[in-house]
Amino acid sequence: MKNLINAVINFFYPLFRPFMPLQTFRYAACGGGNTLLDISLFYISFHFLFKEQMVHTPIVTLRPYVAAFLVSFSITFPLGFYMSRTIVFPGSTLRGRIQLLRYFMMVLICLGLNYIFIKLFVEQCHLYPTVAKILTTFIVVAFSFITQKNFTFKVETPEEEALLEAETIVEAEALEEERSTVGNRQ
16 A cells, blocks of 8 residues: 555656655645545535434434544544655654654644634634635644654654655655656557
8 A cells, every 4th residue: 555655646746846845745645635535534424424414322412514524534534644654754763652642632733723723714814714724724734744744753863854855755766767667668
């Protein structure tokens, strides 16, 4: 799975190389894919699994959108962690359980930031909700990338980080060269 995801990302990266480093592109691709999956799972759960009806459990009754959120979150949270750990930030020197705990904390903080910024932009700045959501997304994604790179999946020393970045670039260039060689043979 990891190799397939890396191959797809490395295939498209040359188009984006002038605009962003490989690690940023990997973050955008993995996060974007996971976000699309999250929205799709939410939609399917809300409309088809729960049929827009209240969900009764032995403990509590859930609104259908809350139940749909829980379904999508239960799938995209571990998938997002896996992709961040193995695709975007593979050189982190922190233990897996520490990464998982920090990732969970960052996800909770990002949920809170989404709520705060949307409320601020709509209620205080009087922006249209969709515009508020777009601005909020840019802010939260930037915060998330910075905190994940420097906190959740950090590399202990600057030398290790530089080496990791160099290895990532070499890997992408090797895949691109291999692809062009295969293309020339055909």
